[in-house]
Amino acid sequence: MLRTALRNVLAHKARLAMTVLAVCLGVAFISGSLVFADSTAAAYRASLARSHAGTAVSVDPAYPLGAPADQRESVLDDALVARLAAVPGVAAARPAVDGSATLSAKDGSPLRAGNTMGKLAAAYVPGPDGTDGRHPLTAGRAPRTAGEVALDRGTAAAGGYSLGDTVALATDGPVLRLRLVGIVSTTDPRVTAGGTLAVLDRATAQGLFATPGRYTGIDLSAAPGTDPDELARRVSALLPAGRAEATTAKALAERQSVFIDTRTRSYSRLPLVFAVVSLFIGSFLIVNTFTMLVTRRSRETALLRAIGATRRQVVASVLAEAALIGLVASVLGFALGLGVATVLPDVLGGADEPLPRGPLVVGPAPVLASLAVGVGVTVLAAWLPSRRAARTAPVEALRTAEQPPSAALSRIRGAAGAAGLLIGAGLLLSLDGAEDASEGNLRTAMAGCGILVTGLLLLAPLLAGPVIRLLGRLSARFGVAGDLARDNALRDPRRTAATAAALTISTALVCGLAVIEHSSSRALDSQAAAGLSADYVISTRGTTTAIDAAAVRRVAALPGVSTASAVADSTFSAGALAREVSGVDPKTVGEVMELRFTSGSAAAIGPGRIAVSRSFARENRLATGGRIEGGIGPGQGERDRTFTVVGIYEDNPTARDVLAHRDDVQAHGFLRDSVQRVLVRTGPGAADMEKRLRGAVDNSPLLKVQDRDRLVREQAGVAGDLMGMVFGLLAIGVVISALGMVNTLAMSVAERTREIGVLRALGMDRGAVRRMIVLEALAVAAYGTLLGLAGGLFGAWKVSGLANGAIPQYAFSVPWGTLALVVVLSLGAGAAAAALPARRAAALGPLRAVSGG
Numbered sequence: 001m002l003r004t005a006l007r008n009v010l011a012h013k014a015r016l017a018m019t020v021l022a023v024c025l026g027v028a029f030i031s032g033s034l035v036f037a038d039s040t041a042a043a044y045r046a047s048l049a050r051s052h053a054g055t056a057v058s059v060d061p062a063y064p065l066g067a068p069a070d071q072r073e074s075v076l077d078d079a080l081v082a083r084l085a086a087v088p089g090v091a092a093a094r095p096a097v098d099g100s101a102t103l104s105a106k107d108g109s110p111l112r113a114g115n116t117m118g119k120l121a122a123a124y125v126p127g128p129d130g131t132d133g134r135h136p137l138t139a140g141r142a143p144r145t146a147g148e149v150a151l152d153r154g155t156a157a158a159g160g161y162s163l164g165d166t167v168a169l170a171t172d173g174p175v176l177r178l179r180l181v182g183i184v185s186t187t188d189p190r191v192t193a194g195g196t197l198a199v200l201d202r203a204t205a206q207g208l209f210a211t212p213g214r215y216t217g218i219d220l221s222a223a224p225g226t227d228p229d230e231l232a233r234r235v236s237a238l239l240p241a242g243r244a245e246a247t248t249a250k251a252l253a254e255r256q257s258v259f260i261d262t263r264t265r266s267y268s269r270l271p272l273v274f275a276v277v278s279l280f281i282g283s284f285l286i287v288n289t290f291t292m293l294v295t296r297r298s299r300e301t302a303l304l305r306a307i308g309a310t311r312r313q314v315v316a317s318v319l320a321e322a323a324l325i326g327l328v329a330s331v332l333g334f335a336l337g338l339g340v341a342t343v344l345p346d347v348l349g350g351a352d353e354p355l356p357r358g359p360l361v362v363g364p365a366p367v368l369a370s371l372a373v374g375v376g377v378t379v380l381a382a383w384l385p386s387r388r389a390a391r392t393a394p395v396e397a398l399r400t401a402e403q404p405p406s407a408a409l410s411r412i413r414g415a416a417g418a419a420g421l422l423i424g425a426g427l428l429l430s431l432d433g434a435e436d437a438s439e440g441n442l443r444t445a446m447a448g449c450g451i452l453v454t455g456l457l458l459l460a461p462l463l464a465g466p467v468i469r470l471l472g473r474l475s476a477r478f479g480v481a482g483d484l485a486r487d488n489a490l491r492d493p494r495r496t497a498a499t500a501a502a503l504t505i506s507t508a509l510v511c512g513l514a515v516i517e518h519s520s521s522r523a524l525d526s527q528a529a530a531g532l533s534a535d536y537v538i539s540t541r542g543t544t545t546a547i548d549a550a551a552v553r554r555v556a557a558l559p560g561v562s563t564a565s566a567v568a569d570s571t572f573s574a575g576a577l578a579r580e581v582s583g584v585d586p587k588t589v590g591e592v593m594e595l596r597f598t599s600g601s602a603a604a605i606g607p608g609r610i611a612v613s614r615s616f617a618r619e620n621r622l623a624t625g626g627r628i629e630g631g632i633g634p635g636q637g638e639r640d641r642t643f644t645v646v647g648i649y650e651d652n653p654t655a656r657d658v659l660a661h662r663d664d665v666q667a668h669g670f671l672r673d674s675v676q677r678v679l680v681r682t683g684p685g686a687a688d689m690e691k692r693l694r695g696a697v698d699n700s701p702l703l704k705v706q707d708r709d710r711l712v713r714e715q716a717g718v719a720g721d722l723m724g725m726v727f728g729l730l731a732i733g734v735v736i737s738a739l740g741m742v743n744t745l746a747m748s749v750a751e752r753t754r755e756i757g758v759l760r761a762l763g764m765d766r767g768a769v770r771r772m773i774v775l776e777a778l779a780v781a782a783y784g785t786l787l788g789l790a791g792g793l794f795g796a797w798k799v800s801g802l803a804n805g806a807i808p809q810y811a812f813s814v815p816w817g818t819l820a821l822v823v824v825l826s827l828g829a830g831a832a833a834a835a836l837p838a839r840r841a842a843a844l845g846p847l848r849a850v851s852g853g
Helices: 002-011 013-051 078-085 153-159 202-209 228-238 249-267 269-296 298-306 311-349 364-390 394-398 407-433 439-478 480-491 493-528 549-556 614-620 662-668 689-696 708-751 753-761 766-798 800-806 816-843 846-851
Strands: 057-061 090-096 098-100 102-104 119-123 137-140 148-152 166-170 176-184 196-200 217-222 244-248 536-540 561-574 577-584 597-600 609-613 627-629 642-649 658-661 677-682 703-707
Touching: 013 269, 013 311, 013 364, 057 228, 057 249, 078 090, 078 217, 078 228, 098 202, 102 153, 102 196, 119 202, 148 153, 148 166, 153 176, 153 196, 176 196, 196 202, 217 228, 228 244, 244 249, 269 311, 269 364, 269 493, 298 311, 298 394, 311 364, 407 439, 407 766, 439 480, 439 493, 439 766, 480 493, 480 766, 493 708, 493 766, 493 816, 536 689, 549 561, 549 677, 549 689, 561 662, 577 662, 609 614, 614 642, 642 658, 658 662, 689 703, 703 708, 708 766, 708 816, 753 766, 766 800, 766 816
Parallel strands: 119 196, 148 176, 577 658, 609 642
Antiparallel strands: 057 217, 057 244, 090 217, 098 119, 102 166, 137 176, 148 196, 166 176, 536 677, 536 703, 561 577, 561 677, 597 642, 609 658, 627 642
C-alpha cells in the first residue's frame, strides 16, 4: 500500500503541485515569521552586547515611584564616581549623562521624530586617555562648550549635515541651535536601527538631563577575575539607600531581552495572520483535490479492496500520500520562508523606525513548525477523503458510472447549513443593541461570522444550482459553448461548491474588512477634527514633553490670532483605570472646543471640579453633582483627592475623557507647570498663518502645527495599515483560489476527454472549446465571489454597533470601488486559472480524445 501511495503521488505530480504550492505559502509565512523574529532579536542583542562591551556593573539613580520628571534629582556625582573607582575589583568607572532630544534636519523638517525610542542625546565624557569609548570620533572633534554638538554618522547623513553646519534640537523646551563640530560612531541598536544621536559637552548635558554636576549613570568595568555579582554587592554597599541601584550587565541584558522578545514577536504577528489565512483557505483546496482523486480512483480502490486490502490500509494509503505531499510542501515552504524573513525587516520597519539587520538565525523551532504545520494540515485535510475511499466496496469495480451522493447525506448537509446560517445570523443580530466592543461582544461577533460562513459553505452545493443557472443567462450569449459551460458547472454541485469555497472565504474576509476599514476611515476623518472649533492645533508628540511658555505667549501675540488657549495633558486615574485628562482654562475653552453638555457646563470647571465625557460617566456611574476619588498624573497620594463632577459632555476627542482646571493638571502632571497643546482660533489677518505659527514656536521639531485638514489626513493614515492587510489577504485568497480552480479544471478536462473528442468531432472548433472551459471557470469564480460578498457584507453590517461604541461617528458605508476591484480580481483569477486547462482541452484531437489516448 505504501508503494501504491508513492506511485499515486508520482502519477499525479502535476495536479498535486497546486496543492503543494497552496500549503507552501502558509508554511513560508510561518517559518519566515519565526526566523525573522529570532534574527531580529539576535541583531538587537548583538548591538546591545557591543554597546555594553566592557561593562560589568551599571549604577543608575533610583527615584520615588511616580515622581514627576522635574523632581527627579540624581545622587550620582563626581565624588561617588571616585569612591566607586576605588572599590576592590573595579578597573574603571565611566560616568554618563543620557537623555532624549528631537532634531531638525537641515531643511527644518523634524528628523526621525516618529521614532519614540531612538531620539537619544548624551554627554561626551572623556576617560583618562582623553576619549569617550561610547562615542568614538570619526571626524572633527568633541563638543567643548554649550554651543557645540556632535552627531553620529547616520544622523548627520539623514539630516544632510556637514561639519560646521548649525543643528537645531529640542529636549522639552526652547529650541537649541548648536554648531556641528564632530561626527561619532555608535553601536547602540536604538540609533543604528533608525534613531538619532546628539552628543553634547558634559556641562550642557547635565543641565538638560540631570542637574549640574550630576550624572544619569555610571558604568563600571571589572578587573580580571572579579565576579560581577560580588562586585555588584560591594558597589551597592556604598550607594545611598533608595537613591541609587547597581545592576550587573547580565541582569541588564535579561531585562532588555524581555523587551526585545516582546517587540520582535509583535512584529511577527502580521505575517502569522497571513499564514493562518493561507493555510485555512488552502485546506479546502487539499480536501477538494483528494476528494476528486479518490473519486477518480474509485475503481482502482475497489480492486484493491477486492484483492484483500482492508479499510485501514486504504485510509493509510491516502494519508501516506498526503504526508508525502505535506513533507515536500514543508521543505519548499521553509526555503521560501527564508526569503520572507529576509524582506520582512524592510516591509515592517518603516522609515521612522527601521529594524536592525543581521544574519538569519535558523533554530530548531522554525524547522519543526514548518514540518508540523505542512504535514499536519495536509494529513488532516485529507482525512475525510480517505474515509470516503475506505468506504468503497469491492463491487464498485464493476460499475462504469460514478455514483451520485445519497439523498440522505444531501439533506443532512442542507439542514446543517441552514442551521449554521440561522445561528450565525442570530448571533450577529443579537449585537443590534451593543454599544461597545467589549470582550464578550467581540467573541459573539467572531463566533457569529465564523458560523455564518460555515453555514454558507455547507449550503453551497444546494445554492449552486439556482445561482449558476442565473449566471448561465449571461454565458448563454456565447452560444453552445456558454450552455455547455453552465451544464458542466452544474454537473457536480459539490465539486463546484468545493472549488469556490476558497474564493468564498477570502472574499468574505476581504469584503468584511474592507467595509469596516472604509466606514472606520470615514468616521476617523470626521472624528479627527470633531469637537474642535479652533483653526489650528499646536501639540507636542507626547505628555513627557512640553511647549515652551514663551512660545505660547508669542503665539497669542501674533496678528490674526483671536484666541490661543493652552491645554495641559496628563492622565486621570480612578481605581485601576487611567484615562486622559485635559487641563483647560474654563474662560476660553468654549471658544476652541465644541462641547455639547448633557448637563452642567464648562464654566463651572475649577480647582477640584471636573467635567467628564458621557462614556466616562457611564463607566463610573457618575452624574452632575457627584463625586469621584481620583488622581491626576504620576504623583503618589493624590488618589485620595475627591473631585466634584460639574458637567457631563458628549464624547469629544479634542476634550478627551476628563476636563479639569489647567492649574490642577499642571500642578500634578508628568511635567509640572507645562502645557502640551495650544488651540488657536484665528480672525481677520490670518493669511499665511501656519508659517507664522511655526515661526512663533521657533520651528521646534518637538511640536506639530496642524490645521483641521492636516489633522484629518494624519488620522486617515491610521487606517492605511488595515487596508494594506486587506489587499494582502485578498492576494493570498486569489492565488490559492486560482490554484484550486486550475486543479479542478485540469481534472475535469481529464475526466471529459472523450466528451471533448465527441464535441470536436461534431464540429466544435478549438476556440469554442477554450471558451467553454473559461466560461465554466468564470461561473465558478462568480459563484464563490457572490457568496463571499453576501457573507462579508452582512457580517460587516451587523458588527457596526461594536465599532460605533469605539468611534461614535462610525456609520456603515460600502466601498463600492474596492468591492468592484475584488470582483474583477476574483473573475480575473478564474479566467487565468482556466488558461492552461483550456489550452490543453483545445489541443485534444477528435480521434485521440474519443479513443481516450
